[in-house]
Structure formats: C-alpha cells, structure tokens
Amino acid sequence: MHLILKASGVNAGVVSHLLAKNPNNVYDRTDKGVRVRMVYTKASEQETEVLIHAEPDPVDLVRGTPDGYDITQYINDREFVTSSLFCSYIRSALGTALNGKPKEDYVQWVDHAFELELKFGPVASDLPDRVVEELFSCMGYDITVERGESAYSFDLKNRSTVRHITLRGEQTIQQALRQLFLLIPVLDNYKHYFISEDEIDKINRYGEGWLDTHPHKGLIVRRTLHFAELIRTYERQHGALDDRPPRVEQQAEEADSDPNENIGQATSAERADDSSETPVRLNDLRYRAITDIVASLPEKSRIVDMGAGEGKLSARLAYISGVESILAVEPSGQARLRAMERFAKMQDRAGVQAMPEPMLGSLFYFDEQLQHQDVIILCEVIEHIEEYRLSSIMDTILKEYRPQVLLVTTPNKEYNEVYAMEQEQFRHHDHRFEWTREEFIVQCASWAKKGNYDYEIRGIGEDKEGFGQPTQLAMFTRGKEEHV
Structure with missing residues (x-):
C-alpha cells in the first residue's frame, strides 16, 4: 500500500518543508508491527516527489480479535490495499502537513496551491469507475483509473476488481492530504476501528472548505459514518443529506440489512425522493x-x-x-x-x-x-x-x-x-x-x-x-x- 505525492513547478522544493521531512534522510519507522517509510525520489526546486509506503504484519492485523479461532480471518486483502488502515499508519508521519503547521518560515506556503500529481493504490472498491471519477473530478482533479488484467486458468473474470488511481491538479498540500484521508476509506468502504461520534469531528475537520459543495456529500458521509444513528446525528448538526447514493451502494447495504428491522423503513435520502411509495430493500x-x-x-x-x-x-x-x-x-x-x-x-x-x-x-x-x-x-x-x-x-x-x-x-x-x-x-x-x-x-x-x-x-x-x-x-x- 502506497501513496506517491509529486509537486512540479516553481517553489516545488517547499513541499518537503510542509511535510516536515528532510529529502536527504529516509523516514523509516516501525510502530505496532507496521513499518512506514517516506523516500524522496526527486528533490529540487522545480520538482519534488515522495513515496509513502506502509508495510503491516499480516498476523498482527488479526491477532487478538474475537474471531481468532477462524482461519478465514487470515484470507483478506488488508495487507495490500490502500484503505483506512493505510491512512492510520501514515497519519503520524504526515501530522505537520495535515495540521498545516510547518516551521514559521514556511507558514505562508500552507495555502499555496501547487501543481500536484497523487498516485495511490491498489484500492478495492464496490463503487463503479464513474462514481470514483466523480468523487475527485468535481474538486478540480484530472483522474486516471487503471485496472490490472487478470489471468485465471478457468473462466472467472478478465480484469481485476482493484484499481490504481492517479490525480492531477492544483491544490494545497494540506487540502490534498485531507481529501485523501477522508475519501480513501470511502472508496474502500472499510473501517478497522470502532466508529463513534469522533468520525463526525473528522468529517468536519478534513472536509472543511470542500465537502459542503461536493455533489456526493451524502455518499461520503454515509460511507464514513456507516451507522444510521451517527448519520442522523450528523444530519441534526448539518442538515439532511438529500442526494441518493449510487445503486451499487444500496445493493451493498442490502446485503447487510437486518430482517428483524422494520421492512421498508426509508433513509433520509429515500424520504427525499418524490415517490409516494415507501421503498423496500x-x-x-x-x-x-x-x-x-x-x-x-x-x-x-x-x-x-x-x-x-x-x-x-x-x-x-x-x-x-x-x-x-x-x-x-x-x-x-x-x-x-x-x-x-x-x-x-x-x-x-x-x-x-x-x-x-x-x-x-x-x-x-x-x-x-x-x-x-x-x-x-x-x-x-x-x-x-x-x-x-x-x-x-x-x-x-x-x-x-x-x-x-x-x-x-x-x-x-x-x-x-x-x-x-x-x-x-x-x-x-x-x-x-x-x-x-x-x-x-x-x-x-x-x-x-x-x-x-x-x-x-x-x-x-x-x-x-x-x-x-x-x-x-x-x-x-x-x-x-x-x-x-
């Protein structure tokens, strides 16, 4: 799992100061079984490129979990895909950039928009490419989504379900990273930790300045908070989420629905539909x-x-x-x-x-x-x-x-x-x-x-x-x- 951040043009060398990492040193830390490295592959005043890589221990990912007796817990993609795990692993390494608090001499560059190229992956997502592209294109990015070809010895499928994503556009370092830290888990739709009201604070913090005008705000909030009660809490604070999620997301939700709940109970988005009939999953x-x-x-x-x-x-x-x-x-x-x-x-x-x-x-x-x-x-x-x-x-x-x-x-x-x-x-x-x-x-x-x-x-x-x-x-x- 990795992220490549590249800045081009005049003053691109300032990016290393915003990241608070010396291009001449390799950042290499191991904490709780996860090795995080940051390596500058290019470092000049015209071009700066840094590779951020996380390598977790696959056994530590499941050690001590309640279902430790079940061997199927070891069969997963968490060691490889870029997900909420990856974001949590690299957060401390990028704390200065996320908070926008570099050394005083470089504070003026926090709000400077650089010509950026961001590459990350692989990402496992149930969202169609069209929706993935819409998540980023509305923020001014040109987006490229690549899938690998799959070669199976039997008739299964001919291309991979995971994707590698490249974004290009002008953005501040802080805003670009905050957008990724919120949207990568939305793509993967997986949270490795207990989801509480702290997630609402994270949405407010990382979504400041761009989320309120995003056409897929409802999708982002729903997939970040997951639970109906948290979503209702967010709506009480910020107003109703009135955009309907993509149908593929509704299908995924149907697989997790509880039959003991009231059949046909509508979400706020469904209630906003002008249909007079109550939707049924x-x-x-x-x-x-x-x-x-x-x-x-x-x-x-x-x-x-x-x-x-x-x-x-x-x-x-x-x-x-x-x-x-x-x-x-x-x-x-x-x-x-x-x-x-x-x-x-x-x-x-x-x-x-x-x-x-x-x-x-x-x-x-x-x-x-x-x-x-x-x-x-x-x-x-x-x-x-x-x-x-x-x-x-x-x-x-x-x-x-x-x-x-x-x-x-x-x-x-x-x-x-x-x-x-x-x-x-x-x-x-x-x-x-x-x-x-x-x-x-x-x-x-x-x-x-x-x-x-x-x-x-x-x-x-x-x-x-x-x-x-x-x-x-x-x-x-x-x-x-x-x-x-």
Whole structure:
C-alpha cells in the first residue's frame, strides 16, 4: 500500500518543508508491527516527489480479535490495499502537513496551491469507475483509473476488481492530504476501528472548505459514518443529506440489512425522493418471496438454509406455521456466532414455530444430515462459488440430498445496467459470476433434467422492460415418480 505525492513547478522544493521531512534522510519507522517509510525520489526546486509506503504484519492485523479461532480471518486483502488502515499508519508521519503547521518560515506556503500529481493504490472498491471519477473530478482533479488484467486458468473474470488511481491538479498540500484521508476509506468502504461520534469531528475537520459543495456529500458521509444513528446525528448538526447514493451502494447495504428491522423503513435520502411509495430493500423482497413460497408448500416441516450467514432468512422462516426444524448451515464461525445471538433473541418471541439450529457445513462436503429434507434454500449463494464447481454441487443436492423442493436465488446480470453499473462489474466483490436470464434458464434446465426435477423461474423486484427483475428465483420440485 502506497501513496506517491509529486509537486512540479516553481517553489516545488517547499513541499518537503510542509511535510516536515528532510529529502536527504529516509523516514523509516516501525510502530505496532507496521513499518512506514517516506523516500524522496526527486528533490529540487522545480520538482519534488515522495513515496509513502506502509508495510503491516499480516498476523498482527488479526491477532487478538474475537474471531481468532477462524482461519478465514487470515484470507483478506488488508495487507495490500490502500484503505483506512493505510491512512492510520501514515497519519503520524504526515501530522505537520495535515495540521498545516510547518516551521514559521514556511507558514505562508500552507495555502499555496501547487501543481500536484497523487498516485495511490491498489484500492478495492464496490463503487463503479464513474462514481470514483466523480468523487475527485468535481474538486478540480484530472483522474486516471487503471485496472490490472487478470489471468485465471478457468473462466472467472478478465480484469481485476482493484484499481490504481492517479490525480492531477492544483491544490494545497494540506487540502490534498485531507481529501485523501477522508475519501480513501470511502472508496474502500472499510473501517478497522470502532466508529463513534469522533468520525463526525473528522468529517468536519478534513472536509472543511470542500465537502459542503461536493455533489456526493451524502455518499461520503454515509460511507464514513456507516451507522444510521451517527448519520442522523450528523444530519441534526448539518442538515439532511438529500442526494441518493449510487445503486451499487444500496445493493451493498442490502446485503447487510437486518430482517428483524422494520421492512421498508426509508433513509433520509429515500424520504427525499418524490415517490409516494415507501421503498423496500431488495433483500427484504427476496426474503418475503422465499417465505411466501415456503408457507404455501404442502410439505415444509424440515428446512435447510444453506449458506445461512448470520441467520437473517432462517429467523424469518421460524415464524411459518407448519415448520418444525430449520438447519442454518454456514461454514464461517464468525457468522454462526452472530446467528446464534440472533436466534437467542427469538427465544421468548410470540409466533416462533421452530428455533433455527446453527450448523457447521459447506456445499463442498456431503453431509447425511441434509438428506431427505422437505426444503433446501440457496439464497444468493451460488454466485459466490466458482462456476465450474456448481455442476457437482447441484448433483449432490438433487441426487443425494433429494429435497422435495429446492429454492435458488441469484442476481440477474442484465439488470445491472439499470443500476448504471459497468459491463464487467459484479454487485458484490465476492461474486464469481452473474448470469443473464437466458443463462440461468439453461443451467436450471440442465440441473432439473439430471436430477429428475420439475422447475419454474420467476423474478423478484421491480420489473424493467428489456432487463427483467433484479433477482432470479428458481423453484425445483421433485418429480412425481420420485416423490415419496
């Protein structure tokens, strides 16, 4: 993870004094397992270029965390990508520049706009290139976004999801760094620390002089504060955030929504929309469609929620009359713990028909406990699996587990255009593929034929002519000659 800052033109040499780092010395510090270095690659009165590099210890990144028992915590990109971690690592090295308090002889240069070039990356972001460009271009920067080519031995994708960003424009050193310290975590949408009201103070401090007029102020504030209560606190202090976030961001939020919250509760941005209907999250529509189908089935006493995650869907299935057991199968230990907490809160609630049972399991391994269940559900699961592995997984489900009914939901790739997403972009960074409606039909027909199942496909969400609906749902019903 790195940042390259380059200043060109008359008096560019002053930049080293604003950064309070001698070009003739290498800044090299190690603190809490992180090595930070600042090296001047060019240092003259006409051109100054400094490389700021941070190298964390990958083990220290996860040591002492609550989920230390889960090996999957080590499989992440935090060691490499430019994120909120990087900003925290280099903050002390750039404290003088961020605060605008160099030695007295150079105070006059704090407000001087230099011809700057800023390069940083790699950045992992769920925002489309268009939005990334808009975040910086409105502040006077020319922006270049580069992606690397991806060479896989199987059909996955042909370009990287991470990006390297270059900004060029006139700006003061202090303002340029403050903008980066606020916007880099917005791009990555990840905070490695507890988010409190201190984040509002940081927004006020780093956003002074530019954020109030930024066309994506709402997006910046929401992704900085994350939590609804903090966002409401900010709005009470600064007024309502009236710009709607990009649709791709709403999709990411839907993946984290809590089904026990009020369905259709609008955000302030949604309330500002002139639509008279209360918006409902797509995630809620998926859960509602699945629970409606399950409730209508003649045989539904035994249910398996595969890839149950934190148990959000399983919690809803628990209220369906006639359900006697729910296996919430999930490989992640951290997710199962959260599911257990969710289910524990349901103990004394009225209307619960069956308490979901968290269960360690994976689609990649056969488990005889999953045989001959009434319903198996794969809600937004298959797109997280390499496409070439799906055939054997579906063989196991339809030929070995033999449920009466199998429900599968997955994104409709064609609908991504409605969300103004780029052609090769997926709705979630962990998706391995996304299918068009025709591709999904072909796959379902093949699976049903091999397993002797009937199937039907329907859509979930708003229907747009030419694009269909955002989610595809397939219902597989066991053939009559196989039905016991």
